[in-house]
Amino acid sequence: MKRRDxxxxxxxxxxxxxxxxAAAGDTQGxxxxxxxLGVLVDTTVCIGCRKCEWACNQxxxxxxxxxxxxxxxxxxxxxxxxxxxxxxxVNAFDGRRSDGEPSYMKIQCMHCFKPACVSACxxxxxxxxxxxxxxYDSWKCMGCRYCMVxxxxxxxxxxxxxxxxxxxxxxxxxxxxxxxxxxxxxxxICPNEAxxxxxxxxxxxxxxxxxxxxxxxxxxxxxxxxxxxGTSWMYLSPVDFTKTELPALNSRPxxxxxxxIQHGVFRWFVPPVLLYGILGLSMISMKTGDQDKKEDDNGx
Amino acid sequence: xxxxxxxxVQAPFFTTGTRILAAIAGIGxxxxxxxxxxxxxxxTNLDNQYPWxxxxxxxxxCGVALAAGxxxxxxLVHIFHQEKYHPVVRPALLTALLGYTFVVxxxxxxxxxxxxxxxxxxPFMWQGNSVLFEVxxxxxxxxxxxxxxxxxxxxxRFKGRVHLLGRLxxxxxxxxxxxxxxxxxxxxxxxLFIIAGVVLSCLxxxxxxxxxxxxxxxxxxxxYTPMSPLLFxxxxxxxxFPMVIFESILASxxxxxxPELDILSGLARFIPVILGLYLSVKIIDLILRGAWVYLxxxxxxxxxxxxxxxxxVLLPLIILMIPKARGSVGWxxxxxxxxxxxxxxxxxxxxxxAYTPLYATKTYFPxxxxxxxxxxxxxxxxxxxxxAVMIFPVIALPAGVRPMxxxxxxxxxxxx
Numbered sequence: 001m002k003r004r005d006x007x008x009x010x011x012x013x014x015x016x017x018x019x020x021x022a023a024a025g026d027t028q029g030x031x032x033x034x035x036x037l038g039v040l041v042d043t044t045v046c047i048g049c050r051k052c053e054w055a056c057n058q059x060x061x062x063x064x065x066x067x068x069x070x071x072x073x074x075x076x077x078x079x080x081x082x083x084x085x086x087x088x089x090v091n092a093f094d095g096r097r098s099d100g101e102p103s104y105m106k107i108q109c110m111h112c113f114k115p116a117c118v119s120a121c122x123x124x125x126x127x128x129x130x131x132x133x134x135x136y137d138s139w140k141c142m143g144c145r146y147c148m149v150x151x152x153x154x155x156x157x158x159x160x161x162x163x164x165x166x167x168x169x170x171x172x173x174x175x176x177x178x179x180x181x182x183x184x185x186x187x188x189i190c191p192n193e194a195x196x197x198x199x200x201x202x203x204x205x206x207x208x209x210x211x212x213x214x215x216x217x218x219x220x221x222x223x224x225x226x227x228x229x230g231t232s233w234m235y236l237s238p239v240d241f242t243k244t245e246l247p248a249l250n251s252r253p254x255x256x257x258x259x260x261i262q263h264g265v266f267r268w269f270v271p272p273v274l275l276y277g278i279l280g281l282s283m284i285s286m287k288t289g290d291q292d293k294k295e296d297d298n299g300x
Numbered sequence: 301x302x303x304x305x306x307x308x309v310q311a312p313f314f315t316t317g318t319r320i321l322a323a324i325a326g327i328g329x330x331x332x333x334x335x336x337x338x339x340x341x342x343x344t345n346l347d348n349q350y351p352w353x354x355x356x357x358x359x360x361x362c363g364v365a366l367a368a369g370x371x372x373x374x375x376l377v378h379i380f381h382q383e384k385y386h387p388v389v390r391p392a393l394l395t396a397l398l399g400y401t402f403v404v405x406x407x408x409x410x411x412x413x414x415x416x417x418x419x420x421x422x423p424f425m426w427q428g429n430s431v432l433f434e435v436x437x438x439x440x441x442x443x444x445x446x447x448x449x450x451x452x453x454x455x456x457r458f459k460g461r462v463h464l465l466g467r468l469x470x471x472x473x474x475x476x477x478x479x480x481x482x483x484x485x486x487x488x489x490x491x492l493f494i495i496a497g498v499v500l501s502c503l504x505x506x507x508x509x510x511x512x513x514x515x516x517x518x519x520x521x522x523x524y525t526p527m528s529p530l531l532f533x534x535x536x537x538x539x540x541f542p543m544v545i546f547e548s549i550l551a552s553x554x555x556x557x558x559p560e561l562d563i564l565s566g567l568a569r570f571i572p573v574i575l576g577l578y579l580s581v582k583i584i585d586l587i588l589r590g591a592w593v594y595l596x597x598x599x600x601x602x603x604x605x606x607x608x609x610x611x612x613v614l615l616p617l618i619i620l621m622i623p624k625a626r627g628s629v630g631w632x633x634x635x636x637x638x639x640x641x642x643x644x645x646x647x648x649x650x651x652x653x654a655y656t657p658l659y660a661t662k663t664y665f666p667x668x669x670x671x672x673x674x675x676x677x678x679x680x681x682x683x684x685x686x687x688a689v690m691i692f693p694v695i696a697l698p699a700g701v702r703p704m705x706x707x708x709x710x711x712x713x714x715x716x
Contacts, residue, residue, distance in 0.1 A: 081659055083348060116514055122433035123416075123425040142419055143412020146432050148351035150514040154658045157348045158412065163339030166412040247517055247658055257526050258514045259429050265503070265529075266428075272499055279495045283379045 036113075037132040037178065038200030038232040039187060040207055041106055043244075044217055046194035048076050048090050048104035052186035056088045056108075059174055059185035079245065082108060084157040084169040088186060091245060095238040103237075105244055106186070106195070109134060109155045109171035110224060111232035112254070117147035117156060119255030126168075132200070132232040133173035141168060152228055152247060152254045173232065200232055207236055229253030306390055306693040308457070309555050313690060317554070321679040328676005331669050335409055343669040349657035352410075354666035357651035358674050359406025362644045363399055364439070364508060365536050369547075370396020370446065371501035372540030376570075378494045385563055387696035388544050390453060394685065394694050395547060397446040400439065402681045409673060431510045438504035445497045448486065455483040457692050506533040512650055520654035521591040522605045527581065528650070534578040539643040541567045542616070542636035547685075549633045551695060554686075560696070565626040571639065575617040582609065604645070604653050612642010 054070040056062070063085050080089040088108035095103025111134045118126045118134060125140035126147055143166055148156045159166040174184035182188070187197040196203060207222040223241050224234035227249040235246065242248055265271055314322075335343040346353050369392040376382050377389050408414040419425050420436045427433050462476045463469065509532025512519055525531070545564050552559040586592045595602050616638040625631035652664065666674075689695050 079659070081348065119429045120432065120514055122427055122430040122436055123419040123422075124427040140416070140419060140425055141413055142416045143414070144410075144432065145346075145351035145412065146430075146511070148348065149512070149518075149655075152515075152517050152658075154349070158340075158346075158351065160341030160344075160346065161339060162412075163337060163342075166339065245659070249517065254516065255429065255514055257516075258431050258510050261510050261513065261526065261529060262429065262431055262434065262507075265506070266434075272503060275502060276495055276499045279375070279379050279498055280491075283381075283491060283495065286379075286381045 036130065036200050036232060037173075038111075038198070038203050038234060039173075039184065040196040040198075040203040040234050040236065042194050042196070042210070042236045043093075043095065043103050043105045044236065044238050045192050046090070046104040046106065047192055048073055048092060048102070049191065050076070050090050051189045051191060052106055052195070053086060053088055053090060055185040055189040056171070057086065059177065060087060060172065062086065076104060077102070080107075082155055082157060082170065084159045084167075087169065087171040093239075093244050097238070103239075105235070105237075105246075107245070108186075108233065109173070110153055110228075111171075111173050112228050113230040113232070114228070114253030114255060116150035116152060116228075116254035119259060120146040120150035122146070129175065131175070131178060133175040133178065134170075135172060135175050136168055136170070138165070138167045143168075150254065152249060200234075203234060207234060210236060226251040229256075306387070306453075306696045308691055308693055309557075309689050309695055309697075311555050311690065313686065315554075318683060318686065321683050324679035325676050325683060328673050328680065331673045331676065332409055335669070335673065336414075340410075340412060343667065343673075345664060345667040345670065349660055349662070350655070350664040352651060352655070353664055354652075354670045354674055355406055355410040357648050358644070359410070359677060360403050361508060361647040361651050363403040363406060364505065365532075365539055365643050365647055366543055366640065367396040367399030367403070368501065368505065368536040368540040369543040370399075370540075371498045372537055373544060374449075374494050375498045378491070379498065384566060387560060387563060388548065388567070390694045390696070391547060391551070391689070392540075392544050393446065393449055393453075394688055394692075395543065397443075397450055398681055398684050398688070400443045400446060402677050403439065404443065406674070406677055431507050431514065435504045435507045435511070438500045438507070442497060442500040442504065445493050445500065448493050449490070449497065451486055452483060452490070453692050453694065455479045459483065501536075502533060505536040506530065508532050509650075512654070515655070518655055518657060520594070520601045520656065521589070522586070522594050522601060523650050523654040525585050525589060525591075527585045531578070531582060531585070534574065534581060535643045535646055538571065538574040538578050539639055541571055542639035545632055545636040546640055549629060549636075551689070555689075555695070557695070557697070559629055561627065561629065561632075564629075564632055568620050568626045568632055568635070571635070572617050572620045575613055575620075575639065579609070579613050579617065582613075601649075601653055604649050608642055608645045608649055612638055612645055616642070 050070045050073065054067050057065060057070070076090055076092040079091055080086075082089055088106055090104050090106050092102035092104055097103060111128075111132055113128070115126070115128050115134050118128050120126075121141075122144065123140045123142060125137045125142075126134060127137070128134050143158075145156075145158055145168070147168060148154075148158065156168045156170045158168055174182070174186075177184060183197045184195075187195040196206065198206075204222060204225055207225070211218045211220055211222075218236050218238060219240050221241060222234050222236065223246055224231040227246075229251060235241070235244075237244055331343065340346055344353060344355075373385065373389050373392040377385050404417075408417060411417060420433055421440070459479055460476070462472045462479070464472055464475070506529035509528035509530070513524070513526060513528055516524060545567060548564060549559050551557070586595070595605060616635040619625045619631055619635040619638075622631075625635065
């Protein structure tokens with residue numbers, strides 16, 4: 001019964017082979033930390049001055065542009081998206097203001113609690129830090145752009161024009177500045193206090209107290225409190241959020257289904273090992289004696 | 301095995317067909333080099349809205365699916381011992397080996413930092429939540445397994461024929477000994493690798509289907525389903541034998557051999573069963589999710605879905621249910637081509653057609669460069685296959701047909 005021994009070995013070998021390769025951590029840096037930081041964007045206060053765009057440009061050393069370039073408010077009507085050279089943009093929307101002027105909404109990475117981009121990244125180049133920011137390490141990145149496919153807010157942008165060292169680019173939540181105890185650059189410069197920086201827990205309370213205080217000014221909804229499992233950046237709006245450019249999302253984290261499938265298939269490596277075992281058993285049991293010799297003659 | 305012996309095919313490498321293929325491949329290689337120098341922006345129509353395009357849909361997703369013949373035939377013959385089909389194992393193995401090699405080459409063109417492609421192998425970068433991580437690791441290991449499975453074919457070719465030139469000939473014996481050793485060792489443990497290959501294939505074929513499940517708000521409901529991994533696995537299994545049939549008939553045409561109709565129509569008997577299963581899961585899924593309403597809205601997506609299921613699944617299923625059709629080379633070829641087209645269309649649908657960015661300002665269509673590179677890689681793959689079957693004993697020639705010339709040529713090649 002030499003063959004049987006080989007098959008036993010096969011089982012053991014399979015376990016080794018598979019457990020050696022894909023045994024990676026269940027969750028990494030997933031923070032629903034109460035002390036995590038966030039920003040509340042009050043779109044009823046924003047005047048669309050684009051100073052945050054300029055501050056972002058300076059803080060992240062993006063392509064050098066005169067501060068004058070950020071004074072033209074007409075571009076706000078273009079429904080711009082963040083790009084590799086601008087991590088945040090301010091877009092106009094109809095907030096039903098009595099004076100007929102548009103309302104404005106600053107768009108940037110939401111820094112989700114359960115970020116789809118972090119879940120998608122196969123080398124851990126994207127990471128959710130316990131403090132709040134979703135950070136990116138270009139040194140690890142392979143440039144597969146699966147994060148861009150995964151992001152439900154269509155935020156990560158790519159340096160397509162760079163042939164050798166293209167990076168995924170998005171709002172960093174000024175992680176470095178936060179480390180130095182500073183506010184994000186955009187929050188710091190905002191002249192109208194449309195952006196409030198703080199512990200996310202406090203921001204949720206602040207948001208609801210504003211809604212309670214001025215029920216006519218806001219819809220009773222803090223966007224980002226629960227969307228996609230919660231985001232570090234949250235919004236207040238004068239109109240229903242379906243009338244803004246923010247996507248309608250339920251409270252399920254975007255990567256929930258893929259991670260459930262993935263961890264189900266690899267639970268303790270039982271399913272792959274079981275499949276290996278079943279196939280091994282079929283290989284032995286379906287073999288009739290006289291074929292044994294033949295089989296030995298040809299390996300492949 | 302007594303009836304058929306695999307041997308290198310004797311034929312001129314260059315014909316009109318291969319010259320055309322070589323020209324397409326040449327253009328593709330030029331574009332490939334241009335892409336490495338100029339970057340993705342210059343060469344592709346990809347942008348922040350559409351991060352994935354033709355190369356991921358065809359070079360990677362279709363490439364992996366259409367290489368499924370390797371593990372399905374290995375399972376059929378080596379695990380379920382359907383020895384009758386032994387002659388198709390080697391061609392299918394070679395297809396898988398070259399297919400996956402070209403998947404990697406195609407992927408490298410698409411990666412922004414292709415020189416970091418090895419990063420998933422570094423333990424501290426492992427990211428077990430990522431579906432793509434699993435796909436990457438499985439493909440890497442499986443590609444290694446495929447090369448290991450090919451070793452006996454290579455050793456069979458060179459065993460006892462090692463003649464190095466000039467001074468190097470002192471190493472003849474050493475190499476001969478190494479080949480024999482490799483052959484013997486591998487012969488003992490090959491079963492382990494064969495089973496591993498099947499398991500690895502099931503894992504990453506299904507995981508390719510999980511990839512787009514992470515984008516619920518961007519995917520068309522006709523293709524967005526948590527059942528996607530199962531559908532991808534079933535369709536990969538379903539396309540395995542059709543690929544073998546398709547290639548076998550093409551190869552026999554090209555090399556003027558008689559197609560092994562007995563084996564091919566035998567294989568074809570399995571196809572309707574798997575296609576039927578695939579079709580039922582697809583339909584049940586569509587009903588359970590209530591997504592069937594999108595079938596009749598007359599949108600391009602619904603038309604693509606009908607084309608995929610009607611032309612690529614239902615039609616070949618019906619054709620191959622008819623015994624007479626299974627006995628005809630023409631019908632076999634037609635049905636096989638339909639299944640291949642159907643699975644390829646499914647991958648294109650999932651990765652391109654079903655994907656709509658939230659803030660779409662345009663639709664994606666591949667640039668001429670993208671198309672040229674993909675066409676070039678496919679042409680190169682066909683040429684590599686032709687070269688491989690002319691060098692290695694892959695295609696089974698009916699007993700007695702093996703010409704003496706082959707032996708002489710082998711000697712000449714080994715000496716060169």
